[in-house]
Amino acid sequence: MSSNEIPAREASVDARSVLRWAATIWFAAAALGQAAFIYFILAFYGTRTASGRFAAWNDKPLITGYVQDDHAGNAMFAAHVLLAAVVTLAGLAQLVPALRRAAPALHRWTGRTFLVVACFLALGGAWMTIARGSYLSVVSAVAIALDAVLILVFAVLAWRAALARRFDQHRRWAMRAFMVVSGVWFLRVGLMGWVVLNGRPVGMTHRMDGPADIVLVFGSYLIPLAILELYFAAERSARPAPKLAVSVLILASAAYVAVGTLGAIMMMWGPYL
Numbered sequence: 001m002s003s004n005e006i007p008a009r010e011a012s013v014d015a016r017s018v019l020r021w022a023a024t025i026w027f028a029a030a031a032l033g034q035a036a037f038i039y040f041i042l043a044f045y046g047t048r049t050a051s052g053r054f055a056a057w058n059d060k061p062l063i064t065g066y067v068q069d070d071h072a073g074n075a076m077f078a079a080h081v082l083l084a085a086v087v088t089l090a091g092l093a094q095l096v097p098a099l100r101r102a103a104p105a106l107h108r109w110t111g112r113t114f115l116v117v118a119c120f121l122a123l124g125g126a127w128m129t130i131a132r133g134s135y136l137s138v139v140s141a142v143a144i145a146l147d148a149v150l151i152l153v154f155a156v157l158a159w160r161a162a163l164a165r166r167f168d169q170h171r172r173w174a175m176r177a178f179m180v181v182s183g184v185w186f187l188r189v190g191l192m193g194w195v196v197l198n199g200r201p202v203g204m205t206h207r208m209d210g211p212a213d214i215v216l217v218f219g220s221y222l223i224p225l226a227i228l229e230l231y232f233a234a235e236r237s238a239r240p241a242p243k244l245a246v247s248v249l250i251l252a253s254a255a256y257v258a259v260g261t262l263g264a265i266m267m268m269w270g271p272y273l
């Protein structure tokens with residue numbers, strides 16, 4: 001039988017499973033990369049904070065980090081970095097369908113934890129940026145502030161849809177919230193992926209205001225959000241072609257995530273452990 005004799009419905013079913021597999025491979029790459037981020041946070045910040053060696057946070061390059069006698073700023077920094085591990089783990093747990101089905105009560109509690117901690121990180125992060133002056137350039141500050149606004153908006157919409165038991169809308173807002181909360185992780189992976197692919201930093205500055213920096217600081221959440229919207233559209237489409245095209249895009253982005261994660265482990269996290 002020639003390919004154009006394959007019944008349209010069969011082709012559409014095959015394309016649907018290709019899309020599902022592409023999304024699963026993307027999630028596996030992201031989960032490994034986020035696990036490396038969590039490990040770094042606990043092994044670097046967790047150990048120093050637990051043993052009271054707060055000044056040793058600055059053993060790695062930071063914008064502000066520990067400042068002697070700045071009790072409020074140091075406390076916020078500690079809460080922010082330690083809760084970053086919690087939000088990242090909770091976000092991953094929310095997206096595993098088997099866990100959701102096996103333990104719905106756990107899903108509700110990790111979901112509440114994820115949304116509350118995400119809002120705390122967005123507000124605390126904005127406070128450190130504006131009040132503590134922890135930013136490298138105005139453009140990078142604006143980009144992260146916009147990410148904070150999107151985190152707050154998407155968290156509220158995901159929560160409201162869950163309360164109203166509109167689960168289809170809840171799933172979409174929760175996945176959008178996952179993408180914007182993961183923005184800071186995507187930024188690290190995006191920057192290091194760019195350096196690995198070019199063999200050196202191209203279009204980047206120490207103030208994060210080079211052309212590549214600007215694309216990456218906004219792109220760290222806008223690109224994943226755009227790919228997610230294409231994924232939703234491909235899911236809804238009855239035709240196989242959009243599903244296959246979006247699958248290719250998702251697999252390419254999984255490859256970038258894998259390269260960026262290796263770059264972050266080699267250049268950003270590993271050297272300080």
Ligand code: HEM
Pocket residue numbers: 041061062063064065080081084085087088118121122123124125126127128129134135144145147148151181182184185
């Ligand atoms: C919601 C997810 C977030 C996570 C997982 C996260 C994670 C982190 C981590 C791990 C650090 C330590 C710095 C490092 O080792 O690279 C950090 C620092 C920081 N974050 Fe976040 N963050 C999040 C959201 C935000 C937001 C929305 C903002 C701003 C609006 C923000 C602003 C900051 C600032 C200002 C610092 C301190 C930088 C310094 O003093 O060097 N964060 N964050």
